[in-house]
Amino acid sequence: MKFxxxxxxxxxxxxxxxxxxxxxxxxxxxxKYDSAKSSISEDLAIIKxxxxxxxxxxxxxxxxxxxxVKFIPMVGEEEASEVxxxxxxxxxxxxxxxxxxxxxxxxxxxxxxxxxxxxxxFASIYSNHEVDVVMTVATKGIPLAYAVASYLDVPVVIVRHxxxxxxxxxxxxxxxxxxxxxxxxxxxxxxxxxxGSNVLIIDDFMKAxxxxxxxxxxxxxxxxxxxxxxxxxxxxxxxxxxxxxxxSLVKLTDVDVKEKQIKVxxxxxxxxxxxxxxxxxxxxxx
Amino acid sequence: MKFxxxxxxxxxxxxxxxxxxxxxxxxxxxxKYDSAKSSISEDLAIIKxxxxxxxxxxxxxxxxxxxxVKFIPMVGEEEASEVxxxxxxxxxxxxxxxxxxxxxxxxxxxxxxxxxxxxxxFASIYSNHEVDVVMTVATKGIPLAYAVASYLDVPVVIVRHxxxxxxxxxxxxxxxxxxxxxxxxxxxxxxxxxxGSNVLIIDDFMKAxxxxxxxxxxxxxxxxxxxxxxxxxxxxxxxxxxxxxxxSLVKLTDVDVKEKQIKVxxxxxxxxxxxxxxxxxxxxxx
Numbered sequence: 332m333k334f335x336x337x338x339x340x341x342x343x344x345x346x347x348x349x350x351x352x353x354x355x356x357x358x359x360x361x362x363k364y365d366s367a368k369s370s371i372s373e374d375l376a377i378i379k380x381x382x383x384x385x386x387x388x389x390x391x392x393x394x395x396x397x398x399x400v401k402f403i404p405m406v407g408e409e410e411a412s413e414v415x416x417x418x419x420x421x422x423x424x425x426x427x428x429x430x431x432x433x434x435x436x437x438x439x440x441x442x443x444x445x446x447x448x449x450x451x452x453f454a455s456i457y458s459n460h461e462v463d464v465v466m467t468v469a470t471k472g473i474p475l476a477y478a479v480a481s482y483l484d485v486p487v488v489i490v491r492h493x494x495x496x497x498x499x500x501x502x503x504x505x506x507x508x509x510x511x512x513x514x515x516x517x518x519x520x521x522x523x524x525x526x527g528s529n530v531l532i533i534d535d536f537m538k539a540x541x542x543x544x545x546x547x548x549x550x551x552x553x554x555x556x557x558x559x560x561x562x563x564x565x566x567x568x569x570x571x572x573x574x575x576x577x578x579s580l581v582k583l584t585d586v587d588v589k590e591k592q593i594k595v596x597x598x599x600x601x602x603x604x605x606x607x608x609x610x611x612x613x614x615x616x617x
Numbered sequence: 618m619k620f621x622x623x624x625x626x627x628x629x630x631x632x633x634x635x636x637x638x639x640x641x642x643x644x645x646x647x648x649k650y651d652s653a654k655s656s657i658s659e660d661l662a663i664i665k666x667x668x669x670x671x672x673x674x675x676x677x678x679x680x681x682x683x684x685x686v687k688f689i690p691m692v693g694e695e696e697a698s699e700v701x702x703x704x705x706x707x708x709x710x711x712x713x714x715x716x717x718x719x720x721x722x723x724x725x726x727x728x729x730x731x732x733x734x735x736x737x738x739f740a741s742i743y744s745n746h747e748v749d750v751v752m753t754v755a756t757k758g759i760p761l762a763y764a765v766a767s768y769l770d771v772p773v774v775i776v777r778h779x780x781x782x783x784x785x786x787x788x789x790x791x792x793x794x795x796x797x798x799x800x801x802x803x804x805x806x807x808x809x810x811x812x813g814s815n816v817l818i819i820d821d822f823m824k825a826x827x828x829x830x831x832x833x834x835x836x837x838x839x840x841x842x843x844x845x846x847x848x849x850x851x852x853x854x855x856x857x858x859x860x861x862x863x864x865s866l867v868k869l870t871d872v873d874v875k876e877k878q879i880k881v882x883x884x885x886x887x888x889x890x891x892x893x894x895x896x897x898x899x900x901x902x903x
Contacts, residue, residue, distance in 0.1 A: 336623065337622065337623070337626055337663045337667075338663065338666070338667045338670075340623055340626045340627055340630075341626055341627075341630045341663065341664050341667040341668070342667050342671050342673075344626075344627045344630040344631060345630060345634060345668075345671070345673055348631060348634055349730075349733075350730075377623045377624065377627065378627050380624070381623075381624045381627040381628050382627070382631075384624075385628050385631070387628075387631055429784065429785055435784055435785060435808070437775075437784055437806060437808075437809050438772070438808075438809070441772040441773045441774060441775070441809070442772050443763055443766045443767040443770075443772070443773065444635075444636075444767075444770070446763070447635075447767070469755060469756040470755040470756055470759070470775060470777065473756070473759045473760065474759065474760075474763050474773070477729055477732070477760050477763060480729050481729040481730075481733070484729075484730070486724070486727040486728050486729070487727045487729065487760070488727060489723075489727070489756060491756065498715065498721055498723055499715055499721060520723060522721070522723075522724075523723050523724070523727070
């Protein structure tokens with residue numbers, strides 16, 4: 332069946348959006364639409380231009396026999412700050428404060444559309460980091476981890492608290508919760524993470540960083556490499572932070588549970604987004 | 618800025634795919650692209666035709682001043698059986714059998730691309746059911762629930778086992794696990810589900826149905842309405858099934874943990890997909 336350009340553009344856009352980071356050969360499209368590769372190239376040029384203009388991402392062309400085109404989802408600085416600004420406004424409601432200085436985020440993390448937007452921001456930041464797998468800890472970080480992983484086109488690995496794991500043999504570690512100073516256990520099924528994997532840790536909330544630190548210890552047990560740590564919300568006012576390098580979108584300061592007060596500001600992500608853009612301009616990735 | 622048709626088609630396709638089930642007014646597109654509504658209508662006709670031909674879904678046009686266009690993700694019978702066939706093949710590996718007759722599904726549920734495909738199948742089946750929210754239980758059902766919810770454009774609510782919940786006041790129920798006959802507890806934060814919501818329950822695995830049944834009991838506590846139950850894998854050979862109406866994609870029969878044998882067949886979803894198509898043909902939904 333012959334396809335007209337207009338139909339090709341619609342179907343190619345759908346295909347590329349569904350397969351981020353994935354090399355699609357020109358022949359695949361040429362055969363699917365029974366069209367010349369030159370026409371396909373023209374289609375891709377239109378798509379690339381529109382994706383870039385609209386802040387959807389970019390297309391990277393790989394030349395040669397094994398070549399093709401790859402969709403890289405990207406969020407521009409402007410769009411990212413819009414997402415974060417929106418988040419800050421929603422989060423700044425003092426009714427969200429829970430006992431222990433925790434924050435009610437369930438409604439935000441329960442909305443797939445918001446979660447997808449946040450996921451795309453993290454994926455943009457980490458798209459050059461050769462991530463093989465996204466790791467998170469049950470339960471609240473899971474949706475976010477999936478959204479990031481979708482855009483990076485990698486699998487998700489879920490670490491569990493406690494021992495309710497029915498997945499065969501496991502590796503468990505003890506860690507000290509940074510805020511409560513209690514010793515806790517974290518478990519990962521042995522077959523769920525390959526040795527030597529490059530891992531991006533994603534979580535919804537970080538105070539002292541005990542949980543994230545626990546995941547870092549698990550990585551060591553699997554001889555895996557830490558490629559980055561992304562948290563949606565970090566809470567300041569902790570005596571001693573257990574984790575050094577991480578990226579946060581939103582930062583809580585002046586948390587006063589008694590007085591029900593929180594101050595919400597933008598996290599440290601901005602400097603990292605700029606780094607990505609500078610690297611791109613220097614053409615290090617192409 | 619004026620947009621050419623080709624750019625409009627790419628950007629509109631992206632916008633519609635990102636906002637399933639959501640009414641977008643023609644004026645939104647007309648203003649964004651500085652184009653006449655008649656041109657936008659022609660664009661939408663092209664997109665609709667391509668979406669339908671390629672099994673992406675359909676566009677529904679709502680006439681009138683408050684009208685516009687809505688993208689409904691749909692999986693055709695053929696595509697659905699391909700997804701399910703692929704799943705059956707992957708699942709049929711006896712190494713997946715875990716103690717207690719459970720099944721190792723972590724790798725499948727950890728792959729966002731597979732999870733998205735499964736999510737789209739369930740969303741197609743339940744797209745006419747006026748679902749307000751997708752409910753699942755921690756941990757393994759969460760990714761699937763999000764994928765379904767994304768395509769239905771509704772939020773997700775996560776019920777937890779035990780009492781480790783930091784989300785303010787909660788409602789908890791006791792239920793009897795169908796397989797182990799033990800009494801267990803299930804908890805849901807009060808503010809996470811509105812009274813009278815229409816709920817679709819999604820889970821990864823069902824044996825006797827104790828867990829699903831527990832969620833149904835929670836719904837009653839919130840005066841919520843059950844709109845459907847979708848499970849990825851059901852396991853046969855249970856003396857007494859606690860749940861009647863559900864849809865499964867994959868069915869395990871002849872599970873023999875000792876001999877490490879499983880037989881995997883297609884679940885009961887096919888009859889439901891056919892129902893959807895018959896309803897569509899009768900035009901009940903438009």
